[in-house]
Amino acid sequence: MTKRIPHGAVVCGVDGSSCSNAALLAAADLAGREHRALALVHAFEPSRVVDADRWRRQPGNDLALATLSRQEADTVLKDAALVVRGHAPDVEVVTTLREGDAREVMLAAAEDASVVVVGCRGRGGFARLPIGSVTLWLSQHSPCPTLVVRPREEGDPAAPVVVGTDATDTSAAALEFAFAQASFQGRPLVVVHCFDEHFQGGYGLTSIPDEDLEGLPTERLAIAEATAGLREKYPDVDVRIELGRGPAGPYLVRASEHAELLVVGSKQLSSFAALVLGAVSRSVVEHAACSVAVVPVSR
Structure with a gap:
């Protein structure tokens, strides 16, 4: 009926x-x-x-x-x-x-x-x-x-929820969804922020050596601030911040190999940010090894 x-x-x-x-x-x-x-x-x-x-x-x-x-x-x-x-x-x-x-x-x-x-x-x-x-x-x-x-033969109870973020309001909805799912499922959460190999923060061309990825306090602070309220809302979620080198799409696809769920944002506006988000979300939906949640920027 x-x-x-x-x-x-x-x-x-x-x-x-x-x-x-x-x-x-x-x-x-x-x-x-x-x-x-x-x-x-x-x-x-x-x-x-x-x-x-x-x-x-x-x-x-x-x-x-x-x-x-x-x-x-x-x-x-x-x-x-x-x-x-x-x-x-x-x-x-x-x-x-x-x-x-x-x-x-x-x-x-x-x-x-x-x-x-x-x-x-x-x-x-x-x-x-x-x-x-x-x-x-x-x-x-x-x-x-x-x-x-995306069906899997065997699930790993310790596999994390992975979420991609740019540490701005653009990915706030995706972060909220990821925290909620990690809490509901009792899984750890990995918050991933990627840097293009030759571009950082929109201020010019820069090459970031692998050994320097852990030494980016400004970026880590931005992610910590973006997740602070959600950490308080979901105190049961074990959160780890991961900085990745290279375009977000391929990096997140690789991260999906060991994840239970991959969460990304999507923006349906005519802007450069929308083009970037759309390319990332399409890439992970097509190629991720695990299930993928695509969360629009605004409801």
């Missing part, structure tokens, strides 16, 4: 694929930890049914095609709801079925959501591609945080 999505719910896009099923379990866990409703959303398009063109060449089959497509979509949602009720029986579950492009349907569902959870690839993706087109598009346009779940 399709219901209205509750305000502040965790929204999960489902399509019956293996990546979607991994996202479903992650979304149920997230909703349970944060005591939120879980809204399962599925978009369908009759034109995407196998042999749809052949069906339409036969008179009167348009209605049959639409009915078949909706029945298949209903089954996907019902199966997903059953999985959640078995995995997290205390979580309130609502289901939403919409006809239309998956990107538009998920974007509309994100308007009142606390977070949108999606798998790294959908049922229509090519296996060799690192990320699905709908997932990548949503991570760059959603008004709320997007959690892209």
